[in-house]
Amino acid sequence: MKLFVTGVGTEVGKTVCSAILTKYFKADYWKPVQSGDLGFADTMKIKSWVGDEAICHPETYRLQLAASPHQSAAEEGILINLNDFKLPETQSNLIIEGAGGLMVPLSDEEFIIDLIEKLNLPVALVVRNYLGCINHTLLSLMILKQKNIKLEYLILNGNFPKDTERIICKNIQQKTKILKIPDLEKITKDNIESITKQLEKIENA
Template sequence: MNRIFITGIGTGVGKTVTAACVTAALEADYWKPVQSGMEEGTDTATIQALLAGTTTICHPEAYVLKEPASPHLAARMEHITIDTSRITAQADGITGNRPLIIEGAGGLLVPLNDEMSTLDLIRQLQARVIIVAQNYLGSINHSMLTAKVLQHTGVPVMGWIFTGHHHSNEDDVIRWSGYPSLGRIPQAGEVNSAFVMEQARLLTGPLNASLYDH
């Protein structure tokens, strides 16, 4: 199965909306292994609502944690430990020919437990990465740190998806990182199914080209 991991340069950069658009574009299935924070519902429920009426299967989380914190902290507060082997076993149980879009929690180096980070999980899952970036003060540094870590570890990267308002920083990040842009998802007054489907239509060509080039 083609596994594509959606990571971000930080928190709040638009990973879930991007995951919805990528899932729709590739007619894929969706999975968020670790959900931390329940006040506004789960990301899985958001994806299900945005992709209602499609053939996408949203697989259940391996861990759902109440506290909106780093997964290792949220798990510690509930007196549990996140076991990445349980996550990879669940991934191996997901079968079929459709791509699987996997949404991470936070960025690459967010700890899942005392020993493993999100990056370690990506490597265990043997997934390719799409990096979600958004322009804000300090975002170039966060973008390049993310790219450098992926380059150093040899994790395959499909490219960038930029969100929010356009900024010329995007061209610099693409050039310095060597990773291509797969597209951008603009700022929206309301994110609904129609918005997601329109953005998915625009992303389909670049995503398919990147998916089958690797």
């Protein structure tokens, strides 16, 4: 199983959800592009939250500026090339975490969704409740459908008004599975472990 984790925008909890999925599926983790925060990059967060047993593959691009990858790369005189991205070789399940949302540019011509297409992966779409999340979610669902990319999981990260949840869930692809992740006051290894166990109980019910 290989799964690409993306979001309806930035700061919606992709890394937390990736940690939970990595733990749940006993998977390896790979962040193809890290833009900024190199001192505590997402790969380092996964190690911290999942544990030292988590196998994390090195990023293809590590960029200094905390900005869109195309801008971060330009600051360093780099042009991100889709052909540089190769799936890590592993016999394990693999969770791949994108940068921001589907239309985040990697270059002037190519976007995160193009990377998903190139790698030929199904998607887990992370949604968090905020004013505008319905619009952003439905636009994300629309482009996934247009590109014929399978939406394996819709992840509702945190609490949602019932009317918001209803309109989002009625627009997902037919076989998409819905995961609900509770709000976390503090992200710790123990909390990640607890949520993973809750998911296992739901799957086995």
